[in-house]
Amino acid sequence: MRCLLIYFTGTFNTRYVSQQLKKRLESVGYEVDLYEIDPLxxxxxxxxGYDLIGLGYPIYGYNAPWPFLKFIRKQKFPKGIRTFIYKNSGETEKVNDASSLFVWRKLKRSKALIENEYHFMMPYNIHFRFDERLVKEILDMDEKLYDILIYEITHHIPNIKRYKLWHRIVTRAVSIQFVGGDVNSFFYKTDMEKxxxxxxxxxxxPMHNIRKDETGTIRFDHHCLMCMRCxxxxxxxxxxxxxLQGWRVNGQYNFKAIREMTxxxxVITPDTQGFFRCYVDTYAYINNRHNELFGQ
Ligand SMILES: Cc1cc2nc3c(=O)[nH]c(=O)nc-3n(C[C@H](O)[C@H](O)[C@H](O)COP(=O)(O)O)c2cc1C
Ligand code: SF4
Ligand code: SF4
Known part of the structure; x- marks a missing residue:
């Protein structure tokens, strides 16, 4: 069985998820290719030649990033091919689920089979930096979600997210990334003292949007997709x-070292309130489903 994982990544969280998924799929006998989308x-x-196609992306402003959508729209999915979506983001509010709306539409039009969809938790690369203890906990929780994904996909058990109308409306309303990056890039600059x-x-x-001018100063052009990689x-x-300066996050999370922490x-408990309240339901869902499939 051959599987292709097509994904877009800005700061490599989705690359990390895709690599984990590849390992998991290989462990159950799939031959897996990874394809990282180049926006240019x-x-x-x-x-x-594939039996299964996974489509992965980070959520940007409740949407899939435009390079991902553009790429997917361009592809010809063989009729009846099995596909699944794996997205990731810093929070798991249900409104994020409607980010797959356009992907769904494309897959349905192609008459591809879309039966499974999973939302992995990964730390923010914008807004604020996640505490490493929380990163450790969500990566561990994601491990259970990989188990669920592999089980459901190999046993042909559908797992589909349902969106409410207001989720769709919010998704549409905040699709600022399509122009936001280009506009915001007029305000990007580099502190040449640092x-x-x-x-x-x-x-x-990924957009070849950055150059050094004749004085050695780092300059930004205006084809930015706000991926935050720079x-x-x-x-x-x-x-x-x-x-977005107030939301800047700088410095890679060291997933390997974080995974080894105890x-x-x-970090998240049933009493957690505020921003991370959404994780309480997500953890409960993952734990319950994992127990149903694999026992305690
Ligand atoms: C422009 C932008 C918008 C984002 N919007 C959201 C969002 O709406 N919800 C969310 O939970 N995370 C959001 N994030 C965080 C990313 O989804 C998250 O950090 C993801 O793991 C990044 O993946 P990547 O490293 O593959 O790009 C956003 C990140 C960026 C750069
Ligand atoms: S990454 Fe770019 S802005 Fe940062 S120090 Fe290097 S050249 Fe300067
Ligand atoms: S300028 Fe920075 S944020 Fe914009 S596309 Fe390039 S790396 Fe991404």
């Missing part, structure tokens, strides 16, 4: 991200 190269893939001129941001920008990975935290007590 919307090529046409030959999908005919910048070492290492060129990492230039090499890594500012997130800048080793000296020198990039100012325009109107937690003395849970």
């Amino acid at each position: 190269n919307t090529e046409h893939l030959d999908l005919s 910048c070492t001129g290492c060129g990492l941001c230039i090499r890594q920008c 500012s997130f990975f800048c080793p000296t935290n020198a990039i100012h991200i325009g109107i 937690l003395d007590e849970p």
Whole structure:
């Protein structure tokens, strides 16, 4: 059985999820290829040799990122091919589920079979930095979700998310990313007192939107998709991200080291309130479903 995982990633969280998924699918006998979308190269893939296609993306403003949508729209899905969606984001509010609306539409039009959809928790790359203890806990919880995904997909058990009308409306209303990045990039700038001129941001920008001018100053053009890769990975935290500056998160999460941590007590509990309240229901769902399938 051959599986292709097609995904878009900004700061590599979705790459991490895709790699975990690949390992899991291989452990049950699939031969798995990974395809990371390059926003500047919307090529046409030959999908005919695959039995299963996974579509992965990070949620951006309650939507799928535009490079992902553009790429998916361009593909010809063989009629009847089995597909599934795996998305990830920093919070699991139900409104995020409607982010797959356009993907669904495309798959249905192609008469592809779409029966499974999973929402993984990954730390924010914008807004605020997650505490490492919470990252450890959500990565552990995601491990259970991989178990569920693998079981349901290999046993042909559908698992579909339902969206309410107001979720769809919110998704539509906040699809600012389609123009927001280009507009905001007028306000991107680099603190040249901090910048070492290492060129990492230039090499890594998926839009080739960053350059050094003749004076050595880092400049931004206006084809930004707000992926945060430049500012997130800048080793000296020198990039100012325009109107989103107050939400800048800098510095990679070290998932390998975080996974090895031990937690003395849970971070999210049934009494958790406020921003992370949404995790209480998500944890409950994952734990219950995992217990149903695999026991305590
Ligand atoms: C422009 C932008 C918008 C985002 N919007 C949301 C959002 O609406 N909800 C959410 O939970 N996370 C949101 N996030 C956080 C990402 O979904 C999350 O950190 C994800 O794991 C990043 O994946 P990546 O590293 O593959 O790009 C947003 C991130 C960016 C850069
Ligand atoms: S990654 Fe940061 S330090 Fe390196 S060139 Fe870009 S702005 Fe300067
Ligand atoms: S300029 Fe920065 S945020 Fe914009 S596309 Fe390039 S790496 Fe992403």
